[in-house]
Amino acid sequence: MxxxxxxxxxxxxxxxxxxxxxxxxxxxxQPLRAQVDLDSMDWLNFLIGLHQRFxxxxxxxxxxxxxxxxxxxxxxxxxxxxxxx
Numbered sequence: 769m770x771x772x773x774x775x776x777x778x779x780x781x782x783x784x785x786x787x788x789x790x791x792x793x794x795x796x797x798q799p800l801r802a803q804v805d806l807d808s809m810d811w812l813n814f815l816i817g818l819h820q821r822f823x824x825x826x827x828x829x830x831x832x833x834x835x836x837x838x839x840x841x842x843x844x845x846x847x848x849x850x851x852x853x
Contacts, residue, residue, distance in 0.1 A: 769848065774822070774841045781817040785810050796837040823849050 779791035782804070789804045801811060815826050818840070824847045826834070834840050 769845075771841050771845060774844050774848075775837065777821055778818065778837060778840055778844070781821050782814060784817060785814045794837060796841075799835050800837055800840070818844065 775796075779794075782789055783791055786804055786806060794800070794803050800806075806814065815831070815834070818824065819826055822844050824844050826843075830843070834843060
């Protein structure tokens, strides 16, 4: 899976939590929560959605690393289970 495919999945997951967020207008290197104004519960639901979509466990101790879209994509790419088949 490419970084672009992971980013598309991240944006799709975000849209399922906050459909009003224009994913195509988000900056990849700026704090995501500041751009989309997610509350704590929405943020947690977003992280749960990423876990479900990508099969990556995201422990609470790693939340602080997931500041912007690029960091989220890099995090998921590094921890994603290998494709089988």
